[in-house]
Amino acid sequence: xxxxAAVLLLWIAVFGGLALYMKxxxxxxxxxxxxxxxxxxxxxxxxxxxxxxxxxxxxxxxRTDDSGKPAALLVRIAEREIMRVAEVQAGxxxxxxxxxxxxxxMNEFFVEANMPLDTTGKSVALRMRLIGDGLPVAxxxxxxxxxxxxxxxxxxxxxxxxxxxxxxxxK
Amino acid sequence: MIKRLLVLSxxxxxxxxxxxxxxADPAGRAQKKPVLVCSTTQVADFAxxxxxxxxxxxxxxxxxxxxxxxxxxxxxxxxxRGADLCLQNGLHLEGNNWMGKLAKDAGKPLIVCADGIPPxxxxxxxxxxxxxxxxxxxxxxxxxxxxIVRAISETDPAGREEYEARTxxxxxxxxxxxxxxxxxxxxxxxxxxxxxxxxxxxxxxxREYHFNAKQGYLSLAPVGWSTGSEVxxxxxxxxxxxxxESIRQFGAPAVFVETSVNPKLIREIALxxxxxxxxxxxxxSMGKAGSAGETYVGMMRENVITITNSLSRKAEKR
Numbered sequence: 001x002x003x004x005a006a007v008l009l010l011w012i013a014v015f016g017g018l019a020l021y022m023k024x025x026x027x028x029x030x031x032x033x034x035x036x037x038x039x040x041x042x043x044x045x046x047x048x049x050x051x052x053x054x055x056x057x058x059x060x061x062x063r064t065d066d067s068g069k070p071a072a073l074l075v076r077i078a079e080r081e082i083m084r085v086a087e088v089q090a091g092x093x094x095x096x097x098x099x100x101x102x103x104x105x106m107n108e109f110f111v112e113a114n115m116p117l118d119t120t121g122k123s124v125a126l127r128m129r130l131i132g133d134g135l136p137v138a139x140x141x142x143x144x145x146x147x148x149x150x151x152x153x154x155x156x157x158x159x160x161x162x163x164x165x166x167x168x169x170x171k
Numbered sequence: 172m173i174k175r176l177l178v179l180s181x182x183x184x185x186x187x188x189x190x191x192x193x194x195a196d197p198a199g200r201a202q203k204k205p206v207l208v209c210s211t212t213q214v215a216d217f218a219x220x221x222x223x224x225x226x227x228x229x230x231x232x233x234x235x236x237x238x239x240x241x242x243x244x245x246x247x248x249x250x251x252r253g254a255d256l257c258l259q260n261g262l263h264l265e266g267n268n269w270m271g272k273l274a275k276d277a278g279k280p281l282i283v284c285a286d287g288i289p290p291x292x293x294x295x296x297x298x299x300x301x302x303x304x305x306x307x308x309x310x311x312x313x314x315x316x317x318x319i320v321r322a323i324s325e326t327d328p329a330g331r332e333e334y335e336a337r338t339x340x341x342x343x344x345x346x347x348x349x350x351x352x353x354x355x356x357x358x359x360x361x362x363x364x365x366x367x368x369x370x371x372x373x374x375x376x377x378r379e380y381h382f383n384a385k386q387g388y389l390s391l392a393p394v395g396w397s398t399g400s401e402v403x404x405x406x407x408x409x410x411x412x413x414x415x416e417s418i419r420q421f422g423a424p425a426v427f428v429e430t431s432v433n434p435k436l437i438r439e440i441a442l443x444x445x446x447x448x449x450x451x452x453x454x455x456s457m458g459k460a461g462s463a464g465e466t467y468v469g470m471m472r473e474n475v476i477t478i479t480n481s482l483s484r485k486a487e488k489r
Contacts, residue, residue, distance in 0.1 A: 059310035060346040062339050063317045064324065117310065117349060117379075147350055 039104045041158050043132040046097035047082060049073060051113060053124040055088035058114035058149065073113045075128075077101060082109065099130075104158050111142065112151040119148070128154045205327050208254035210270035211238050212457040213306045214284050214315065216467045218258060220341040221319045225330050229254075231270070234459040237431045239266040243273055251277045256326050258319065261285040262303035264455075282322040284315040291374045295395055304454070307376035309349040312467060313342055348468055355475050356380045359482045366478065367418055367426040367446075369437045370394035372454040385421050393436055411440065418444040425449030425481045430464075431456040449481030 051073075061070040073094065075083040083096045113126050122144070129139040142152040205226040209215035215230035222228060231247050232238055238260070251257060251273045259270040261283035274281035288311050290301035305311040320338040324331040356364065366373055366382040371390040378388045393414045418426065418440070425447045428434035431454055441448050452474045458464025463473045 060313045060342045060349075062320070062335060062342060064321060064335065117353070148346060 041102045041104050041132075043102075044097075045099040045102045045137070046095055046131040047075060047099050047109065048093045048095045048129040048131060049075065049083065049088075049111065049113075050091065050093040050127045050129075051088055051115075051124070052090055052126075053115045053119055054090050055085070055113045056116050057086060059117070060148075073111075075109055075111045077107065077109055088113070102130075102132075102158065107156045107158065109154040109156070110151075111154060112149060114149050115144065117148050124150070126150050126152075130154075130156050205255040205323070206253055207323070208251050208257050208279075210257075210259040210265050211455070213467055213470075214258050214260055214319075216457060217284065217312065217315050218319050218323075220467075221316060221334050221338050222323055222330075223333070223337055225333060226255075226323065226327070231273075232456060234462075234465070235431055235456050238264050238455050241266065241269060243269050247273060248277065251279060254279050256322060257281045258284055258322070260303060260306075262288075262290055262301050262305065264303035280322075280326075282318060284318050285311070286314075286318055288314050291378060291389070293371065293374065293389065300395075302371065302374045304372040305375055306467065307373055307471075308379040309345045309352070309471070310379070311375060313345050316341060316345070344468060348471060352380060352471065352475050355479045356382075358479055362422075363424065363482050365391070365421050365423040365482070367391045367414065367423050367437075367440075368452060368454065369427075369429040369432040369434065370454070372429065383421075386417070391417055391421075391423070393440055394432070411436075415440055415444045418446060427452045427478070427481075429454040430458070447481075450477035452477060 055072040057070045057072045063070060071084045071086065073083065073085040073088050074081065075096070080101065082099055083094065085094055088094055109128065109130075111126065111128060115124055124144045125141050127139060127141045130137040137158075138154075138156045140152075140154050142150050142154075144150050205222075207218050207222065207226050207228045209218055209228065209230045211232050212230055212234055215228055218226075218228045229250055231243070231250065232241060254274075254277070257270065257274040257277075257279045259265055259274075259281060262285050264285075265271070271281060285303065285305045288305045290303075290305065292299045293302055294300075306315060316338055320334050324334055327334075361381065361384065364380075364382045364384070366377055368390065369392060371392045371394065373382070373390045373392075377383045377386075377390055381388060383389060383391050391414060393411045395410070417423070423444075423446060426437055426441045426444075427449045428437050428451050430451055434451075438448065453464045453470040457467065457470045458473075462469075464470040
């Protein structure tokens with residue numbers, strides 16, 4: 001009987017000790033650093049997208065419901081959609097205005113557009129322009145890479161210094 | 172001795188009580204996996220790409236079997252009775268609706284994977300028939316896959332995220348496959364893009380990749396859309412004669428046999444028309460396990476390589 005009691009005691013000691021150790025590790029973990037404050041830029045922004053091809057819905061999109069056509073042109077900042085269009089004509093700019101949520105600091109616009117499958121292999125382009133208070137702020141052109149889809153990230157850094165607004169964008 | 176045994180058995184009980192030690196599935200998932208029973212090899216492959224190892228995917232047709240003329244066996248009935256979800260191609264590919272009947276008799280839900288695809292309608296002797304071989308265009312394959320992911324997500328909602336993640340990746344694979352086919356086909360001069368096969372299975376392929384311009388971008392074959400006995404199916408002497416004339420008139424450099432169709436007829440036609448056999452294509456069924464055509468992507472890749480190698484070689488000779 002003594003042996004059984006000893007085994008049980010050993011069992012409790014080992015697992016109890018382990019549990020206490022794990023709990024201590026949890027409490028010792030440093031608190032996450034607070035996020036820097038997001039300061040919205042005061043200007044009124046518009047986003048303009050022009051393509052050299054007719055933009056069509058993507059036949060290879062995941063469609064988990066039957067609701068309408070999938071987006072042919074989609075622009076988003078993180079998970080927030082800025083622009084979602086089902087069809088776009090070549091050379092005709094599509095504009096979203098005003099674009100809310102532009103912050104001082106780095107802004108990333110993710111863009112994806114689908115071209116007709118017949119144009120696969122041909123070189124086509126998509127131009128994005130950010131316009132602030134009616135003036136062009138930044139622009140970037142994305143080129144296709146032989147696929148039926150253009151996807152890219154348009155990065156625009158908005159800094160406020162003593163001279164007023166100063167913009168830069170990463171290519 | 173008894174005490175020692177007692178201690179040992181207590182230890183074993185304690186170890187067994189630890190979560191996960193004797194569990195077959197480390198994630199603690201239920202043992203019973205949903206069972207999907209598919210009619211054709213293509214549908215089964217699409218289903219496997221979507222569900223991975225989360226479900227059991229079974230296929231009624233063996234590689235190389237003909238879905239138009241297939242007669243279900245008692246074994247198939249048993250298989251369908253054990254299904255949580257049945258999947259078929261639709262558009263009458265399954266001759267005399269054999270899959271629909273099996274699912275109905277067993278009282279199982281049935282998904283038609285080709286639902287939502289605008290069918291190519293072909294006229295045979297005054298009858299208009301929808302061509303069921305829609306998977307020959309990767310953009311239609313994307314519709315099959317989307318129909319499957321929707322259906323299985325309803326059957327097993329807990330796995331929805333997993334299914335959608337796999338489907339997203341597979342759809343990208345189909346996109347790349349489509350781009351690659353266009354690039355390969357582009358090696359053949361447009362006037363040399365003549366595809367003559369055993370039966371009318373390649374209408375969607377011809378239309379997507381611009382083969383058989385003089386035929387209105389449709390298949391050229393001695394046997395109709397089905398190898399069975401449905402309307403517009405089978406072979407007639409007029410049709411045979413017309414194909415031989417078309418081969419000569421269009422200047423087809425080669426004809427192709429199909430893995431799931433008896434090659435005798437197309438060989439006779441090749442001999443009579445004085446053209447070569449360009450190779451063997453996967454059509455109504457994919458290849459055996461271990462072969463290059465055992466998956467949809469592999470089957471399409473092998474077909475395109477066979478077609479482009481044969482037709483571009485002939486184009487160079489001219």
